[in-house]
Amino acid sequence: MPLQLREAQLDDIHAMRGVYYSAFGDTIIGGHVFMKNIEASDRFWDASFKDELVDSSCQLLVVTNKNTPDSAEEIIAFAKWCLPGASIDDPPPVEAWPSHGELAVDFFGAMTKGHRKYMGDRPHWYLECIGTHKDWMGKGAASLLMRWGLERADADKLPCFLEATPKGKPIYERFGFKTLGEEVFEWPQGTTVEAYMERDAKTDTSSFDKTPTLPNPRKQHTEMVYNVHLRIPTSESACGSVDFTVVYTRGSCREVGCKYLECMVKGWACCRCDKGPNEGHICRQDTTPWRWDYTECKHRFCHGEMAKKDAKGKSPGNEVIRKGLHAITGGLIKGGGSARHW
Numbered sequence: 001m002p003l004q005l006r007e008a009q010l011d012d013i014h015a016m017r018g019v020y021y022s023a024f025g026d027t028i029i030g031g032h033v034f035m036k037n038i039e040a041s042d043r044f045w046d047a048s049f050k051d052e053l054v055d056s057s058c059q060l061l062v063v064t065n066k067n068t069p070d071s072a073e074e075i076i077a078f079a080k081w082c083l084p085g086a087s088i089d090d091p092p093p094v095e096a097w098p099s100h101g102e103l104a105v106d107f108f109g110a111m112t113k114g115h116r117k118y119m120g121d122r123p124h125w126y127l128e129c130i131g132t133h134k135d136w137m138g139k140g141a142a143s144l145l146m147r148w149g150l151e152r153a154d155a156d157k158l159p160c161f162l163e164a165t166p167k168g169k170p171i172y173e174r175f176g177f178k179t180l181g182e183e184v185f186e187w188p189q190g191t192t193v194e195a196y197m198e199r200d201a202k203t204d205t206s207s208f209d210k211t212p213t214l215p216n217p218r219k220q221h222t223e224m225v226y227n228v229h230l231r232i233p234t235s236e237s238a239c240g241s242v243d244f245t246v247v248y249t250r251g252s253c254r255e256v257g258c259k260y261l262e263c264m265v266k267g268w269a270c271c272r273c274d275k276g277p278n279e280g281h282i283c284r285q286d287t288t289p290w291r292w293d294y295t296e297c298k299h300r301f302c303h304g305e306m307a308k309k310d311a312k313g314k315s316p317g318n319e320v321i322r323k324g325l326h327a328i329t330g331g332l333i334k335g336g337g338s339a340r341h342w
Helices: 010-024 028-032 039-053 101-119 141-156 169-174 318-329
Strands: 004-007 058-065 074-082 125-132 160-164 178-187 190-199 228-231 241-246 292-294 300-302 339-341
Touching: 004 141, 010 028, 010 039, 010 058, 010 074, 010 125, 028 101, 028 190, 039 058, 058 141, 074 141, 101 160, 101 178, 101 190, 125 141, 141 160, 160 169, 169 190
Parallel strands: 125 160
Antiparallel strands: 004 058, 058 074, 074 125, 160 190, 178 190, 228 241, 228 339, 292 300
C-alpha cells in the first residue's frame, strides 16, 4: 500500500523513538547523547515528543506503512517542522540530557547560534528534525515529510531553514536548499560537520496543488481550507483583514486510505502592522478582536465579534458571519473581492 502522511499522535511516541535510534544511532550525537539502550534516552524523547504534540509553534508528522489494508500500521519516519514565528531557544542545561551533556550543549548551542546568525528575526519555516528508519531509507518517506513543509512555505512566500550533515546535504540540495555556512565540531568521540542551509520560497505556488506525493486537495478533499487573505467589509472599527491557514481537514473525503487531518494552523496578523496573535486589541487599526475556535469536525469558524454592523447599522449575526466564512475559506470564492489566494 502507498505510504501515508499524517499528524503524530500520543500513541506514536514509542515508534518515533525507535525511528530516531535507527536513523541517527551511527552519528556522534545519536550514538553518545541518545544511546538506544539507556532508560534516560527513552524518558528524554517521551517528554520531548509529548511537549511538542501540544506545542502550537511546531508540527510533528509521521509517515506510516501498511502491508495490507488489514495489517497494523507501521511508523517508518517522522519530522518536526517549526512554524514561522517560533522562538529559537537555547538548548537545555548539561544535566537535562540523557548522556554526555557537555557534548549535547556544545553541539546544539552552536546550532542555535548559527540559526540565529543566518535567519535572525526573519519569519521562516524550520525543519528541526527529520528521520527515516534504516529499512525504509530511499523509499519516499522523507520526501513526503519535506514536501509538507515546503509547500506551506511556498504558500506563505517564506524561506525554509535546516541544518544538514554531509550525508544529507545533497538530498536537501535537490529540494532547492543552498548552503549558507558550515560548522566543524572536533570532539574526542570524532569530528562532524554541519551545514546551515536555506531554501527560498518558490514564486509559483501552484505546486501546492500539483505535488504528486499528496492528493489534490481541490478534487479529493472537499473540506479544504486555503491560505487566504480575508477582508470583511462589515467591520466597523477594525482594519478588516485577517491572515490564516488551515489545511487538510478530515471533512467529507471518502477516498480509501485517506488519513489527512488538519495539519497546520497559523494565527491571524493585522494587515497594517503585522502584529498578532489572535488575542485582544493589539493595534490602533484593530479595535475589534478577531477570535477563532474549532468545532468537533475541526473546521475553523468565527467564534466572537468579527463585524459589529453592516452599512445600514444592522448586526449581521454570528450565523451569517459563519456562513460567509465557510463559503470563502472553503474555496468557493477563488480570488478577487473577498478573498485572495497566495
